[in-house]
Structures are given as structure tokens and as C-alpha cells.
Amino acid sequence: MTETVPRPTLEAVAARAGVSRATVSRVVNGSDGVREPLAERVRQAVDELGYVPNQAARSLVTKRHDAVAVIVAEPETRVFADPFFARQLRGISKELTAHDNQLVLLLTEDRDDHVRVGRYLAGGHVDGALVFSLHIDDPLPELIQRAGLPTVFGGRPDFNGGRGGVSYVDSDNRGGARDAVRHLLGLGRRRVAHITGALDQTSAVDRHDGYRDVMADADPRLVARGDFTPASGERAMRELLGRHPGLDAVFAANDLMAAGALRVLREHGRRVPEDVAVVGFDDMLPIAEQTEPPLTTVRQDIEEMGRLMARLLLRDLDHTGTPEETSGARPDGLILPTTLIRRSSA
Amino acid sequence: MTETVPRPTLEAVAARAGVSRATVSRVVNGSDGVREPLAERVRQAVDELGYVPNQAARSLVTKRHDAVAVIVAEPETRVFADPFFARQLRGISKELTAHDNQLVLLLTEDRDDHVRVGRYLAGGHVDGALVFSLHIDDPLPELIQRAGLPTVFGGRPDFNGGRGGVSYVDSDNRGGARDAVRHLLGLGRRRVAHITGALDQTSAVDRHDGYRDVMADADPRLVARGDFTPASGERAMRELLGRHPGLDAVFAANDLMAAGALRVLREHGRRVPEDVAVVGFDDMLPIAEQTEPPLTTVRQDIEEMGRLMARLLLRDLDHTGTPEETSGARPDGLILPTTLIRRSSA
Numbered sequence: 261m262t263e264t265v266p267r268p269t270l271e272a273v274a275a276r277a278g279v280s281r282a283t284v285s286r287v288v289n290g291s292d293g294v295r296e297p298l299a300e301r302v303r304q305a306v307d308e309l310g311y312v313p314n315q316a317a318r319s320l321v322t323k324r325h326d327a328v329a330v331i332v333a334e335p336e337t338r339v340f341a342d343p344f345f346a347r348q349l350r351g352i353s354k355e356l357t358a359h360d361n362q363l364v365l366l367l368t369e370d371r372d373d374h375v376r377v378g379r380y381l382a383g384g385h386v387d388g389a390l391v392f393s394l395h396i397d398d399p400l401p402e403l404i405q406r407a408g409l410p411t412v413f414g415g416r417p418d419f420n421g422g423r424g425g426v427s428y429v430d431s432d433n434r435g436g437a438r439d440a441v442r443h444l445l446g447l448g449r450r451r452v453a454h455i456t457g458a459l460d461q462t463s464a465v466d467r468h469d470g471y472r473d474v475m476a477d478a479d480p481r482l483v484a485r486g487d488f489t490p491a492s493g494e495r496a497m498r499e500l501l502g503r504h505p506g507l508d509a510v511f512a513a514n515d516l517m518a519a520g521a522l523r524v525l526r527e528h529g530r531r532v533p534e535d536v537a538v539v540g541f542d543d544m545l546p547i548a549e550q551t552e553p554p555l556t557t558v559r560q561d562i563e564e565m566g567r568l569m570a571r572l573l574l575r576d577l578d579h580t581g582t583p584e585e586t587s588g589a590r591p592d593g594l595i596l597p598t599t600l601i602r603r604s605s606a
Numbered sequence: 607m608t609e610t611v612p613r614p615t616l617e618a619v620a621a622r623a624g625v626s627r628a629t630v631s632r633v634v635n636g637s638d639g640v641r642e643p644l645a646e647r648v649r650q651a652v653d654e655l656g657y658v659p660n661q662a663a664r665s666l667v668t669k670r671h672d673a674v675a676v677i678v679a680e681p682e683t684r685v686f687a688d689p690f691f692a693r694q695l696r697g698i699s700k701e702l703t704a705h706d707n708q709l710v711l712l713l714t715e716d717r718d719d720h721v722r723v724g725r726y727l728a729g730g731h732v733d734g735a736l737v738f739s740l741h742i743d744d745p746l747p748e749l750i751q752r753a754g755l756p757t758v759f760g761g762r763p764d765f766n767g768g769r770g771g772v773s774y775v776d777s778d779n780r781g782g783a784r785d786a787v788r789h790l791l792g793l794g795r796r797r798v799a800h801i802t803g804a805l806d807q808t809s810a811v812d813r814h815d816g817y818r819d820v821m822a823d824a825d826p827r828l829v830a831r832g833d834f835t836p837a838s839g840e841r842a843m844r845e846l847l848g849r850h851p852g853l854d855a856v857f858a859a860n861d862l863m864a865a866g867a868l869r870v871l872r873e874h875g876r877r878v879p880e881d882v883a884v885v886g887f888d889d890m891l892p893i894a895e896q897t898e899p900p901l902t903t904v905r906q907d908i909e910e911m912g913r914l915m916a917r918l919l920l921r922d923l924d925h926t927g928t929p930e931e932t933s934g935a936r937p938d939g940l941i942l943p944t945t946l947i948r949r950s951s952a
Contacts, residue, residue, distance in 0.1 A: 327726055336699045340692035353682045357715045362726045365711035369703045380673055380708045385731040
């Protein structure tokens with residue numbers, strides 16, 4: 261809109277209600293000490309004029325914006341291409357909405373933009389931050405820390421945050437990976453390959469560690485690096501078939517890469533699961549049900565992770581400054597269990 | 607993070623540089639009037655201490671937050687399910703990033719949340735708003751107007767905004783629809799059906815009008831309502847086949863619905879394009895290339911629309927208050943042309 265109706269002012273409300281500016285301010289900011297008939301008159305004037313309190317001024321009093329920033333430490337293009345993020349955002353959105361907090365998603369093109377994100381966070385526009393998909397050496401955590409904002413991470417960060425610790429929600433990535441590989445061994449497979457996720461992220465490192473817990477003596481050429489994208493799953497599968505044509509099973513660190521691996525196996529005439537059994541990670545629907553054959557995978561409850569991140573943060577915001585919270589009495593990391601889901605691929 | 611390093615204060619910077627608070631404030635806020643060697647000393651102290659200016663205070667001076675809100679007037683789930691939004695956001699994100707403005711995406715669960723969005727917009731957290739996918743009777747425009755924020759809409763809104771007019775970017779929906787239907791007639795088709803989009807949105811109304819411009823005398827039962835989702839395309843196609851088994855062409859108001867219609871036609875043993883020719887709208891890749899058969903469609907440059915929305919808004923922000931801009935001298939609506947893309951379906 262190039263032209264806008266002038267906003268009704270505090271003064272206009274005061275005049276309409278026949279009270280002082282200070283009285284209007286007190287009522288609008290929800291402080292006590294204004295007698296009821298007077299307070300009611302102010303509220304009526306607010307309604308009649310459609311007065312919207314200046315939140316910047318209001319939040320100087322309440323110290324709350326009722327808004328939470330969400331930062332996905334990935335380029336905007338990946339945020340929309342990988343359904344993992346949509347699912348986590350869904351959980352966050354539901355929880356924040358239930359508490360009448362605005363979800364403020366800060367999108368970026370690349371890591372250079374994180375400085376600008378830090379500036380916005382420091383600007384007093386949100387009460388706290390939810391951050392996911394951190395990569396090692398990302399400048400974001402330090403920028404957020406400087407901004408002085410309560411933060412909950414999705415996925416274990418690779419630093420401990422000093423004395424106070426770091427709040428995060430994660431899945432049992434290592435345990436889930438162990439379950440996947442043990443399941444493959446239980447089917448009688450012996451040459452179990454692994455396609456890793458982006459190894460600058462703890463989720464990928466933990467799943468790789470889980471694979472190695474079970475396959476400690478395996479040929480290292482059975483491991484190929486991916487980065488969680490479908491294309492990287494295809495590439496890694498080709499690499500593995502070239503290096504190790506006798507492999508009889510693959511554990512991929514997420515379902516998108518497993519789907520890519522299935523395409524390449526089909527291309528090479530390998531039957532799944534007869535020749536090569538495949539297990540993914542995530543249980544990303546509908547993808548995991550629509551692959552050929554449908555994918556056996558390790559389920560993590562991504563939406564619930566998002567919901568819990570939001571819940572932890574809102575609890576932090578409600579308790580800021582109480583001694584129990586700041587002394588680190590509560591657990592820093594909340595780890596959700598995973599479940600192996602059997603379909604046809606293994 | 608439950609614990610954070612205390613933020614360096616303005617006072618600390620002043621002490622380090624050996625100047626007054628007022629001098630630091632002037633330098634940080636980019637105002638003139640501080641001699642160079644002094645200003646340089648302040649900048650050095652800012653760097654050394656890692657001082658982040660309090661943007662809330664700073665923006666009281668500069669009146670700019672270097673942040674722009676984007677609101678998609680759809681539930682968060684649809685924002686992530688329909689690639690149209692990702693594409694428009696990509697254009698917006700590129701343009702805002704190029705101008706070092708933060709993209710602040712405000713997500714909602716449903717229309718009830720628009721009041722909360724209005725509150726955030728009125729709170730002095732952003733310089734302007736980009737709004738798309740408005741539905742008729744949506745309270746958002748009024749809430750934004752009350753917030754007093756410069757706004758550019760994606761898609762023509764169904765109101766004119768009063769004297770000042772409304773800034774928007776749109777595609778030539780009506781012209782594109784005419785092209786689609788004329789193409790079908792040019793192929794010798796006579797019983798051309800139409801699957802509409804959500805008719806509480808101007809894009810759907812305009813495409814329907816374009817269809818009627820060419821098919822003024824057509825049987826009204828050749829038109830079935832959809833809502834832009836793939837499921838609605840399937841439903842509408844079934845309805846049309848039931849009502850009008852002799853139809854020989856379909857123009858669907860977007861590619862997602864056209865893809866749904868193709869599935870239903872295949873199910874019913876109708877060959878495309880031999881028995882029924884199908885044209886979509888959007889040229890949404892890769893979908894439009896991957897349907898069976900690949901889809902003939904009306905291309906609109908969605909990413910460019912996003913880019914232009916951001917550009918128009920940034921121009922507005924740079925010129926606020928200059929008479930040429932507020933007198934409505936520049937065009938309110940920017941309409942981009944569409945192109946018919948021929949593939950195999952028609």
C-alpha cells in the first residue's frame with residue numbers, strides 16, 4: 261500500500277476515554293493499579309479507535325515480543341527441497357501458535373548471511389531462537405550468544421556451551437544406526453555398506469559411529485560419503501558398487517539418499533532386497549512408502565522434535581532468572597528414541 | 607543456551623575509545639558530525655569488544671530495521687507443500703539478500719493467526735511487508751494498513767486501497783488463460799473443460815474469466831471447481847468425466863491440478879492428447895516435464911515475480927515521503943506477460 265490510514269495514537273485513546281496518557285499506558289501494558297470502571301473505559305476506547313499499542317514501546321515494559329525466531333542453517337533452497345525441515349517447522353509452528361507466539365523464520369542464501377541474522381536477533385525483535393541443521397564451525401551459535409538470546413538447538417551441537425550448557429533436542433542417532441545395521445546382520449548380510457550424511461553435522465557423525473559400533477572390523481571401502489541429498493545418495497551408491505561389487509546390504513543415513521541408492525541399484529540390475537538389502541533413516545512419509553520396494557527405515561519423530569524444541573524454549577522464557585534454571589539443574593539435551601520400521605527393502 | 611556471555615555495552619565502548627556515550631552513539635548510528643580520527647577510534651573499540659548496537663534503539667534514529675516481512679496467507683503446511691511458494695520466496699530472498707535486508711517469514715496455522723501477524727507487523731520489527739496468496743475477505747490487508755507498513759502484494763488484491771492505490775506484482779492470468787484455450791481450439795477441440803483454482807483468489811478468478819472470454823457460449827457444466835491442490839484436480843476431473851463424458855480438452859488453472867487430472871484420465875483409459883488434450887498453468891518444473899505425457903502449460907515467471915515484489919518494496923522504502931511516490935504517479939500494478947509452452951499433452 262503506498263498510502264496508509266494514520267494509526268490512532270495513545271493520546272487519541274486517552275482523549276476518548278477522558279483519562280491521562282499514563283493511565284492508558286498502564287491498561288494497555290496490563291499492569292495493575294487502574295480501577296476497573298476506568299480500565300474498562302480505556303479498553304472500550306482502544307476497541308473503538310482500533311488502537312494498536314506500539315509493541316516496541318510495550319516490550320520495553322513487558323520485555324516480551326511473543327515472537328520466536330527459527331533459523332535453519334541451510335540455504336533457503338534446501339529448506340524448501342528437504343521435507344525434513346517442513347516437518348520440524350510444523351511441530352514448532354503448532355506449539356508456538358498454541359501459545360500465541362509468532363513464528364519468525366529467518367531465511368538465508370548462504371553462511372555469509374548469518375551475520376545479518378545475528379544482527380536481527382540482537383535487535384530486540386524476538387524473545388528467543390530455535391536453530392537447526394547447524395554445521396561444524398558455523399558462526400551462528402556465537403552470534404546468537406552475543407545477542408544474548410535464549411536458544412534451543414535441533415540436533416546436538418558440536419560444542420558444550422560452557423558452564424551453562426546448551427539446550428537441544430535430538431534423536432538417538434547412534435542407537436538407531438546400530439539397530440539398522442544389526443537388523444541387516446540378522447538377515448544374514450555380511451558386507452554391509454554405509455552411505456553417510458554430511459559429516460560436518462553431528463547427526464551424520466553419530467549415525468556413522470553407530471554403524472561402526474557394529475561393523476568395527478568392516479572394510480573401510482564399504483563407507484561412502486553423502487550429504488543427505490538424493491543426488492548424493494545416487495553418487496555414493498555408484499561409488500560403492502564400483503569399489504565393492506560384492507556388497508549385500510546398504511544402510512543410508514537418511515531416506516532421501518536411500519531412495520537415490522534404490523534407483524542406482526535398479527539401474528544396475530540388483531534386486532532389492534534379494535541381492536542387496538537397504539535400510540534408510542527418518543521414516544520420511546510419503547517417500548519411504550513410495551520407493552520401489554517400500555523402504556525399511558529407522559523412524560525418528562521429527563515433528564515431535566520441533567514441538568519439544570518450542571516447548572523447552574517457552575519454558576526457558578517463562579523461567580528466565582529463576583535459580584533452578586540457570587544453575588543447569590535440568591538436563592541440557594533431550595534425546596528421543598528411534599524405532600526400526602520394517603517394510604520390503606530389508 | 608541457558609547461559610550467555612554478557613553483551614558489551616555502549617558504555618564499555620565509550621570507555622575503551624575514551625569518548626562520551628553520545629559520540630559512540632553518533633558513530634554507531636552513522637550520523638555525521640564526529641571528526642574522523644575520533645570516529646575511527648570508536649569503530650576500533652566496537653570491533654575489539656564485538657559490540658552489537660541495540661537495533662531497537664538504533665532504529666529509533668534510522669527508522670530502518672533492514673528487515674522485510676513476508677506473509678503467505680496460507681497455512682504453514684500448504685506453504686511447504688506447494689512449490690509455487692518456494693519459488694516466489696526464492697526470488698524474494700535473492701533480492702533482499704542482495705540489498706542486505708533480512709527476510710522474515712511469518713508462518714501461520716490458519717487465518718485466526720493473522721491478528722497475531724498484524725501485531726508483529728505493528729511492533730516495529732520490519733520496514734515493510736510482502737504478502738502473497740491473499741484470499742477474499744482476508745483480514746490481513748486491513749491489519750497491515752493499521753500497522754502503517756509499506757506493502758507490496760503478490761497477485762492482484764481484490765480491493766483498490768483507496769486514493770493511494772495498492773502496489774502489486776501479478777502475471778497476465780486472464781491473457782494466459784485465453785492463450786491456453788485458443789491453443790486447444792486451434793487443435794480442433796470443441797468441448798473444452800476448465801478446472802478452476804480457489805475462486806476466492808483473484809488469480810483463479812482471472813484465469814476463469816480468460817477461459818470464458820473464449821468459451822462464452824460453452825455449457826457451464828464444463829467448468830468444475832478446484833482449489834489449486836493436486837487432490838482437487840483429481841476430484842474435479844472425475845466430476846467432469848461423470849457430467850460430460852464427451853469432453854475433448856481440459857484447461858486446468860495450475861500444473862498441480864493438471865497433473866491430478868492426467869492421473870484420472872489415465873485411470874479412465876482416456877489417451878492424452880489423442881482423446882483429451884490437457885493444458886496447465888505455471889510451468890512448474892520439474893513437475894510439468896515429468897507428467898505422463900509432459901505437460902503443455904502457460905508459463906509465468908514466479909521467481910521473477912518475487913524478485914520484483916522485493917524490488918518495488920525496497921524502492922518504496924528508499925523514497926518514503928517523496929511527493930512523486932505518494933501521489934500515485936507510478937503504476938500500482940506490475941503485470942508480467944505469460945508464454946504458452948508446448949509439450950506433449952496438447
